Amino acid sequence: MLKKKHLFLALIMMLLLAVAACSNNEAGNESDSTDDSEGTEEVVTYKFFDASGPATDINTNETTLGKRFEEETGVNFDIEHIVGDVNQKIGTMIASGEYPELLNAEQSTDAVIDAGGFVPLNDLIENHAPNLKEMYGPYLDLMKRDDGNIYVISSGAPHGYAKPANLNQGGWWIKRSVLKELGYPQPETLDEYFDIIEEYTTANPTIDGADTIGFSALTYDWRFFALSNQPMHLAGFPNDGGITVDMESQVATVYGDKEMTQRWLEKLNQVNDMGLFDREAFTQNYDEYLAKITSGRLVGFFDYRWQVGQAMNTLAEDENFYNDYMAFPIVFEEGIKDQYLDPVGFTASPGIGITSGTSEEDQIKIIKFLDHIAKIETQKMITWGDPGETYEVSEDGRYTRTQEQIDLTSSTEFRDEFGFTYFEWGWPRMRGVFDDGNAVEPPKQPEVANLMYDEGDREFLDAYGIQTFTELFSEPDPRPWFPAWDTPIETGSEAQLYEQRVNDLMVREYPEMIFADPSEFDSAWEEYKTEFSELPVEAYEEVITESVKRKASLVNYE
Incomplete structure (x- = not known):
């Protein structure tokens, strides 16, 4: 009886050793992974709330990429996207x-940090x-807050400049059928831009039985910057937020009370008086x-x-390509270099x-999952997909796509399914x-x-004599601090008070100035400017200037 028991135990041990050997062999056959995940562990699902914008809630393993990452790391995520007000939800x-x-708490990130909602990531x-x-690399230093801790990992580590073929940043869009x-x-x-809108709207007061809308603006919730940012763009500055930065001194200056903002709002006041400004611009929500x-x-x-x-992708799939829009780099006057x-x-x-x-x-x-995402081979998979399926590699190592692959990767359905x-x-x-x-990005x-062009x-x-839609736009000047708007602002500080109060002031007063009778615009502007002067402007400019100079000293761009 004792011998049988020993034999039984020996068999069990042999089976366990065989299973262990198989597991080790499988681990050894994996690519040179540095995520140290244990393939024999049970898959773990975590919740991820993404406040960056509306989208379909999904588990990452429902996509090709997400399932692949799950198999490689033992981790997947249930992603919930924002619906409604971000600040309220957070x-x-x-x-x-x-x-x-x-x-991802978007503009409420600082509030979550101050509440102790994020753990330090340094270690x-x-x-x-x-x-x-x-x-x-050096950008890890820029992620650190005043206490020396990194709480969030930004999406977008710069590795050189590649000019896009299609605009993904700011632009003044006009419907193609109008052009x-x-x-x-x-x-x-700016005058030429609105002359086009006036000419077309006058000749076409209705479209498909509904009133034509000359010009609209996004002002909903935290996206109000889509209206308030425009003066700096028109004056030839890039998107540094509510300030402009002097190229030589690297000193930041707010422009909310400057002549460029007055000029922009006065133009909108005139546009409204002509019946070309959307009366619902300040009441409509994002959707x-x-x-x-x-x-x-x-x-x-x-x-x-x-x-x-979301809207532009829908238009791009419309059979009537004249419903789409084309963007132009509009400035106040000739001689200003757009940025x-x-x-x-x-x-x-x-x-x-x-x-x-x-x-x-x-x-x-x-963190090991995020580290797996950061591997070069994973990065190429996330942006380019799989060689032979979504892109090709030429003999000299250049990545290309066939027309069929472009059509495939342009499909919203495929992009969703694959995980792009x-x-x-x-x-x-x-x-x-x-x-x-x-x-990095195929386009x-x-x-x-x-x-990619249809x-x-x-x-x-052809009509504009260009090869790409960004050919009309100037290449950006090097700005080692860019962007200045991501400067961490201490909660309760004078600078933070400025941010809150200036936003409240703009949300309240911009509609008043734009919808005012033209004869009353100057007085409305002076009232706004008086209130603006009571804000802690200098404290805010000092914080941004310090950040701009710090970033410029820490990061060396090629």
Whole structure:
């Protein structure tokens, strides 16, 4: 009986050794992973709340990329996207102290940090994330807050400049059918832009039985900057937020009370008096604004392509390509060099962070997942996909796409299924150019950009004598501080008070000035300017200037 027992135990041990050998062999066959994940562990699902914009809630393993990452790391995420007011949603989390394990709080990031809602990531990155360290390099110092801690990881580590073929930043958009009807005009100044809108709207007071809308603006919630940013763009500055930075002295100056803002608001006041400004601009929500863009009734608007992507993608899939829009680099007057294309820059916030209440073990699993995302081969997978399926590699190592692959990767359905939609932004991401010379983003690869244009695109490219839609836009001047708007502002400080009060002032007074009788605009502006002068402007400018100079000293751009 004893011998049988020993034999039984020996068999059990042999089986366990065989299983262990198989597991080790499988681990050894994996690619040179540095995430140290244990393939035999049970898959863990974490919650991720993304306040960057509306989208379909999904588990990452429902996508091709997400399932692949789950198999490689043992981790997936249930992603919930924002619906409604961001500050209200994040405020509820702060009040309850209950957070998802991973969080992008957008403009409420500082509030979450101040409430102790994010855990410091310094040690996690140092001990478990070599790929993150390599990808972000000197930018890790820029992620640190005043206490020396990194709480969020920004999406977008600059690695050189690659000019996009298509605009993804700010521009003055005009409906293509308008441009065609008027003989393809090319506006350069603000007056010329609105002359086109006036001419078309006068000749076409209705479109498909509904009133034509000359010009609309996005003012909803935190997106009010789409209206308030315009003066700096018109004056030839890039998107540094509520300030402009002197190229030589690197001193930041607010422009909300300057002549450029007065000039812009006075122009809108005149546009409104002509019946060309959307009367619902200050009452419509984000979804209503997007719906207006796709309605066919709107002649023009200013916005950032990334912010209206949902609407523009819908128009791009419309069989009638004249419903789409084309953007122009409008400035106040001739002689001003436009700076709508972003220079090489790094934004430390917003970003994604691991929240308090997450166990130490889970923190390590999550940071290893993010580190896996940061590997070069993963980055190429997230932006380019799979060789032979979504792109090709030429003999000299250049990445290209066939027309069929371009059509495939332009499909919203495919992008959702593959995971491009959910992974190409928001997570750790490179920007610019890979070490092998290929653009990180396929649309910025010249060989791809040229093939991406359809019949409608080519009609307008030919009409304007250009090869790409950004050819009309100037290349950005180097600005090692860019962007200045991501400067961390201490809660309760004079600078933070300025941010809050100036936003409240603009939200309250801009409609008053724009909708005022033209004879009353000057007095309305003076009242606004008086209130503006009572804000702690100098404290804010001092904080931004200090940040600008610090960033410029820390980061050396090629």
